[in-house]
Amino acid sequence: MTTAFDADQVAKIALEVVAEHDPKQVPLPEFLGACYDAGLSWVHFPEGLGGLGTSRGLQAVADAILQGAGSPVPLGLNPMGYGMAAPTVCEHAHNDELKKFFLRPLATAEDIWCQLFSEPGAGSDLAGLATSAVRDGDDWVINGQKVWTSLAHKARWGLLLARTDIDAPKHKGLTYFILDMHSPGVECRPLRQMTGQAEFNEVYITDARIPDAHRLGGVGDGWRVAMTTLMNERSALGASGSQRGAGTISEAVQLWASRPDLHTPVLRDRLTQLWLRAEAQRLTSERSRASATAGGPGPEGSIGKMVGAELNQRIYEFCMDLLGPEGILYHSYAMHGTGTGGDWRGPIQQRYLRSRANTIEGGTSEVMRNILGERVLGLPGDLRADAGMPWKDVPRG
């Protein structure tokens, strides 16, 4: 495959950006805006839309230089924005003007994004969701309830999947919109989780209006558009550090090294097994980056998401077992929200509790194994009781 920009050229552009807009000196939006204008936000996006139209694998070249010069990791500033909204907007928004309107403030993290997919009645069976969108002139009128919405209280825009046809089978009656989270009728309430924190929100939507121009893809084509978002979500969730020993495993190794008084041969072997699994996954991410093309992530991204989630749990379980009686204390259950910086993930015990969500959020491990089985290995789908049935007739509860 020939691309317009090779690794050397991408590196040169990145070096120019940090020379002219030192991330340690200039305000963050200015620096991130310069990255966007230079095409370094998502190098595989088209030129003029925050990209260079080159191979996705070259993002690492740009990131190494930008972050080496002191840039924060943009995915951490605007996770749903960078990881999910950007590729979906880039691929499905109706025209370039609209794409630019959304993408640049997203890239500078001035506009935070959230994802309005899951509902109390639609989790793994996302396509069964009930939030309705009804056409009214040039607008759509939205009613329903969304849940597990991280950053909803800070977000300017939400990626919304809503039902526009209750007579069609569930996948066929969905349409994808961008909802202005500041519009009347949108109410966010914090949702307290088992850690005591309120990292997520419930979002109640009552007669909120969305202009038709903010629809992504065709009416009834929402599931296909949502696939772009979900594939990218899993790929982002599954991306592991490129340095050996980085990521969650480093916490366990650091804890181990700091507590020689707690060492046993059995725990040592358990930690080694976890380390090896983390290393094998890291090498697998590297390998998949090496073969990445300008196209989007494939279902193989589900490997990283699933392994990462299960590994996180096992690593924190190890930490708890290492700590023994010391581990069963907590810092505080006073309810508090989360920021994007600092130590918001809290001490080891909070991370241990938080890791239970890893195998649920962004697709349960059960769904991930179905995806690997059906899309990668080509195994037949499970029998579906609602196949072909109009959504309004599907039993719910």
Place this chain on the structure above:
Amino acid sequence: MAEFSFTTEQQQLRAAVRKFCAESFDEPTVRRLMESDVTYDPAVWQRLGTELGVLGMSVPEADGGVGGTLVDQAVAVEEFGATLSCGPLFGTVYLAIPALVACGSGAARDELLAALVDGERTAAFAVNDSAGAFDPNVTVTAVGSGDGVVLTGTAARVVDAAAADVVLVAAKGSEGVSLYAVDCGATQRTPLVTMDLTRPQADVIFSDSPARLLAGPATAERVITHALEVGAALLAVEQIGAAQHMLDLSVDYAKSRLQFGRQIGSFQAVKHRLADMLVDLEHARSTAYHAVWALTEGSDDPALAVSIAQATCSAAFSRIAADSIQVHGGIGFTWEHQAHLYFKRAATDAALLGSAEQHRARVADLVLDSAIVDEAPRVAVGFA
């Protein structure tokens, strides 16, 4: 050559070896040969050497090889693994040839290396290893010097020795351990019944057997260590080739086998097992390739990279082979089904050149015991 990126030539090589293996190592042939006295066809072996040139791909051109890299060799070995290709791959390709390449040039070494690369002769590697590492406790002794050296002692359970022309053997003399070549005609060999009939072994007894020096006490340990590392990396690659074949076979079966009126692969209990096999295989593949690249380009500590690969690939192939029998149900337990051939190969490969557990212990030594505390994670102590 970027890690994990195969060149067009390597992809062509893979296709060519795959085609050759499909024609020459089909299941009936493998079964016929594994129950023969000589478990491979010397004429086919020689074609691998001369026609395909895949027995010593990383041997320099000056030594009669094709001057490729270990990555090239790995591409061929992965295909050999997929078909359980018949021949002394372990003894000759994985160990003896890399050992000879690492030896200094000399008449005995040059002549033998050229003959092994061409497939005219085969060799076994009668060097004890300590879980894939050099073992100074050598069971064979050397007496004499120069052309008059003779060896005495026993090398037990030597893979591929029964039909080999030559054994490479470590023996202890007055100045330390050296590596020698001994013609098998000058030894007494006792073939052993192995669980995996496709990977035969023999005990080799040396009694005043004339030997030619390949590497003296100053270099023998380095040569043997190099051979064991290359051998372990290639063995890991063989494991993923075989594991991929088992996964493919199991997926095909899950799509075609009907029970309760549906394909068994539509049941999540079966589907999720296959998904886990896929993850283990992809992890194993990444570690095996990484080890090969680390040995080719020096991009990582070879001992660590090889132990990561062996710990991962031995466990993965063993699990995938076992799960393949489970997916196949009753038919998978029969002699007529090929699953047992791979299951036995998995058990054999896992035990050779160090078990998964032994390599894991080495990883722990290298990684955990040297960890330095930069930033110990915060532990809650009962108050905010």
